[in-house]
Amino acid sequence: MLNYITKNINDSIETKQKILTDNNLMSDILKATKMLIDAYKNNKKSLIAGNGGSAADAQHIAAEFVSRFYFDRDALASIALTTDTSILTAIGNDYGFDRVFSRQIEANGVEGDIFIAISTSGNSQNIIEAINTAKSKDIKVIGFTGQDGGKMANLCDICIKVPSSSTPRIQESHILIGHIMCAIVEEEIFGKGFEK
Numbered sequence: 001m002l003n004y005i006t007k008n009i010n011d012s013i014e015t016k017q018k019i020l021t022d023n024n025l026m027s028d029i030l031k032a033t034k035m036l037i038d039a040y041k042n043n044k045k046s047l048i049a050g051n052g053g054s055a056a057d058a059q060h061i062a063a064e065f066v067s068r069f070y071f072d073r074d075a076l077a078s079i080a081l082t083t084d085t086s087i088l089t090a091i092g093n094d095y096g097f098d099r100v101f102s103r104q105i106e107a108n109g110v111e112g113d114i115f116i117a118i119s120t121s122g123n124s125q126n127i128i129e130a131i132n133t134a135k136s137k138d139i140k141v142i143g144f145t146g147q148d149g150g151k152m153a154n155l156c157d158i159c160i161k162v163p164s165s166s167t168p169r170i171q172e173s174h175i176l177i178g179h180i181m182c183a184i185v186e187e188e189i190f191g192k193g194f195e196k
Contacts, residue, residue: 012172018163019173025161032142032158033181037188039114039140045077047109047139049101049119049130053171054144055082060175064182073190077110081130097157097167101130111138119169122150122159131155143176146170 019025022058036046048058065078081104083090091103105115114132119127122145129153131141143149143156146164153159157175161172187194 006076008168011166013167014137015162015164015166015169015173016176019177022163025081025163028158028160029177029180032160033184035140035142035158036114036181036185039112039188040076040185040189042112044110044112045079045103046116047079047081047134048116048118049081049104051124051142053167053172054118054120055080057144057171057174057178058082058116061116061178061182065185066180069111069179069182069186071186071191073186076185076189079104098125098129101126102133105133105137105139109134109137109139113139115139115141117141117152117156118145119144119150119152120146120167120173120174122146122148122152122161127152128155142177144174 018162039046046062047168048062050153059082062080065076066071066077081101087104088100091100095103111117116130117127134141139193141156143152143159145152145159145161147161148161149161153161160177162170164170164173184194
């Protein structure tokens with residue numbers, strides 16, 4: 001068991017090292033963060049969705065924007081599209097599971113918002129449907145995926161592809177990247193900002 005624990009920790013570190021040495025990926029993280037900053041400076045919001053563990057990540061990231069990250073400041077508008085059981089079950093029942101996120105974007109998304117689409121495979125059909133709806137409303141899309149980005153790779157404005165095919169390693173990296181983005185957004189809008 002100790003070997004298994006050690007292997008998993010080493011695998012997680014190795015995935016993070018791959019992120020650090022991938023200049024394109026690091027650039028995409030920076031571009032996505034700037035996209036969020038611009039949206040928030042224009043009084044827009046983020047909409048976030050995923051399935052399973054990625055649903056938990058959507059809620060986690062939305063909570064960091066709405067509540068606070070490192071320090072007290074005004075709330076930033078962010079909606080996890082994974083939380084309202086009445087809406088999810090109504091849409092699932094009336095339109096099908098593939099529409100549970102797209103219908104919410106149709107209702108609550110406006111031009112200039114940002115949709116953060118999370119899928120480790122990049123192929124979740126309800127996320128693909130949501131991306132298509134977001135694009136039809138001029139909502140920019142930041143994708144969080146795994147290694148090849150799946151179908152999402154060519155649909156998102158920016159697709160952050162974690163260099164791994166292991167779901168746990170991808171999800172661990174998604175929340176790390178989400179935390180980094182939240183911290184930078186908070187500092188740029190409410191703090192002293194970062195040196196250019």
